[in-house]
Every structure is written in structure tokens, then in C-alpha cells.
Amino acid sequence: MKDKIIVFIILGIILLPLVGWAESRTSTSYKLSIDSMGVAIEEQTSTSYKLLAEVKERELTSQSKAGYILNQGFKPAAFMLASAGPIIISITPNNGYNIAPADATITGLHFDTGATVSLVGTTETITGDISSITSTQIVADFNITGMPVGFYDVVVTNPDGLSYSLTNGFEVKAYDYPTDLIFCYPSPFDPRTGSTRVVFNVPNDMLVKVYIFNVVAELIWVREINATTGMNSFDWDGTTRFGRINTSSAFIIHVIDKSNGKTVAKGKVGTLIRP
DSSP states (O other): OHHHHHHHHHHHHHHGGGSOOEEEEEESSOOOOOOBTTBOOOOOOSSSEEEEEESSOOOOOOEEETTEEEEOOSSTTOOEEOOOOOEEEEEESOEEETTSOEEEEEEEEOOOTTOEEEEEOSSOEEEOEEEEEOSSEEEEEEOOTTOOSEEEEEEEEOTTSOEEEEEEEEEEEOOOOOTTBOEEESSSBOTTTOOEEEEEEESSOEEEEEEEEOTTOOEEEEEEEEEOSEEEEEEEOSEETTEEOOSOEEEEEEEEETTTOOEEEEEEEEEOOOO
């Protein structure tokens, strides 16, 4: 009888390392199925579930998804969250008109210094010019001028390559304004440091003359432009026939169809000389 007990003890010592011991791991961010010494563990799909990892040392492949990476090595039950990727909660504003750049604030989590942000559409990708970034907020300027209308995904990518996409997070809209109205941005502008963009529409292809007058109706600038049907634009830096403007003032702009002398668009622009 003693001999049988001794045999059972010896067999138990030999077989014990081959038994798959498991401990629980919980997560709401991923799903994995892991076998333990040939015993299948059922894959879990609920919003809160457990992962069972065998204690026996073994090499497991890396599991990845936008937002995290799970690394496995030669460590017992070694599930480790190696890196938390960026998460976008919102973008404000979430739309803009395609006649001017749009400033936007992106709120979220895990934004790293050196991250990039972009608006990704069906045919166009607009890279944001970031002016400030913290772990929870990015402020960026997107040049959506002339971009196709529609919804764009907002994508933040950290330097480690992890990214997050807010599907259809931003909408580019077409500005519906009278075709005979000229739009200028910025207005007012400081001619010592920059220029303004003058935008106008014409009903068909035509050669136009653009006239700019000061407040006392003096003609200070003129140019011919081969305009095409729809939206056209040009930049004005405040240069005039009398030299560059150096005072704060208002100016009148007329776009004339050269073939018949009719005004096809008109508007105003201002200058602001800052001390």
C-alpha cells in the first residue's frame, strides 16, 4: 500500500508541470482566444469578459489594434498593455466652408508631442498645421479652401505609429452666397505682414478686369484676369499704383466683364495697420 502511495506521489510530481494553470485577465478593449495545453478556451465577445492565459512559459504572437498593442514574450501569463494609442472624443467646430482655412480643436486622450492630424476624404487628405498640443487637446489649422465638399475622417497619429480615426468627424461645406458678391479673407488685413485673398464668381468663362478704389473713389489697382466659370480668386498685398498702403482704411473692389463693361461682382476689403 505504501508503495502505491509513493508511486502516485511521484507521478503527481512528474505530471504537475504539464497541467495548464490559468489566471484571469479582464479588458474591454480587445478579444483573444488562447489554448491551455490543448484545452480550448472559448472566445469572449461581450463588453466585459475574461481572458485566460496559461502560466506555463511559452511564446505568443503580438496582438494589435488601433489604440493598443498586446505583447507576449517568454514570461508566464505575460499580457501587457505596451502602449496606449490616441483616442479622439470630438472636434470643434466639426464643419467649415471651403472658401477659407478652418481652425479646429480636437479633444481626446493620449496625444503625444510630435503627433500629426489630418482630414481624410474620398480623394483628398488635408494635413493640419498644429499650433498647440497636449495629451488631451490639439489645436490645428486646416486649409480646406477649394476642397471637395463632403465628410472627412479626422485622423490623429502619434510618433510611435499608433493612430485613431474619427469617422466622418468633419464636414466641408460649399458656401452659398450671391454670385455677384466678392468675399475677402482675411479682412481687414495688415499689408505690412501679409495679404488678403479676393474670391469672386462668374457665370461663364470670360476675361475680366478687377478694379480697386479707395474711399475717395481713386483707382489704386487694376488687373486683367482670365476667369473660368465658377469660383476664381487672387491675392492682394496692399500694393497700389501709389505705393504700398500704410494706413487703416476701406477699399471697393469691382470685377468687370471686359467684353461688355458690365459689373459681374463687387465687394469691400479693409486694411488694419497695427502698432
